[in-house]
Amino acid sequence: MNLQRIERELADLPTERIATQKKIDDLNAEIEAGKQRVKELEVRSKLVETEMSEAEEQALKYKNQQLLVKKNEEYTALTHEIETTQTKISGLEEQEIELLYELDEARKKQSDDETAIQEKIEAESRFLKRLDEKETNLKGEIDAAKQALAKAEGSVEKPMLAVYRRVSRGLKFPIIVGLQDGKCKGCHMKVSASVDVEVRKGNEITTCDNCGRILYWDA
Secondary structure (H helix, E strand, C coil), X not given: CHHHHHHHHHHHHHHHHHHHHHHHHHHHHHHHHHHHHHHHHHHHHHHHHHHHHHHHHHHXXXXXXXXXXXXXXXXXXXXXXXXXXXXXXXXXXXXXXXXXXXXXXXXXXXXXXXXXXXXXXXXXXXXXXXXXXXXXXXXXXXXXXXXXXXXHHHCXXXXXXXXXXXXXXXXXXXXXXXXXXXXXXXXCCECCHHHHHHHHHCCCCEECCCCCCEEEECC
């Protein structure tokens, strides 16, 4: 029945929206993760730069102190401190270069990834828009389907219509299915012998004793 199809599709829309929005949220999270990676490298690079500047200032301080000392022991000790500090500076310079390369690569990757991910987000956003349009169209169809249903029900005997309404509660479309080779085409289960006989006779409405659907003989 067209009305049941429309109602089923309308009922499925919220689930489709939630799933699509989750995809968009996950894609945005990927973009943020890439940006966070770049920020972390920028912070590390800044820390190395600051530490190197402090070490250079310390080395200069030691050199200035050397000009003032009188004893060889003090001069030698300051020379050792200067050499140690220079070694530290060299290590920090290597770290800084490595971080700059790593940062450049991370920025490029983040930019490329974001472009690709944005395209996916736009596609999912367009799908969300289509779901909104689908909902509008389905709501427009449902009134016409209800009118068609009312017209169809008017041509059916009340006892038969009452049975159909009772049976259709809680069942998924289709409600009326064929019986072939002793099996219900709705649930694909074998019916009892008595149900098989009644369906073959076709004198009254007979339902599947497994799923409850209305059966007709499908030779």
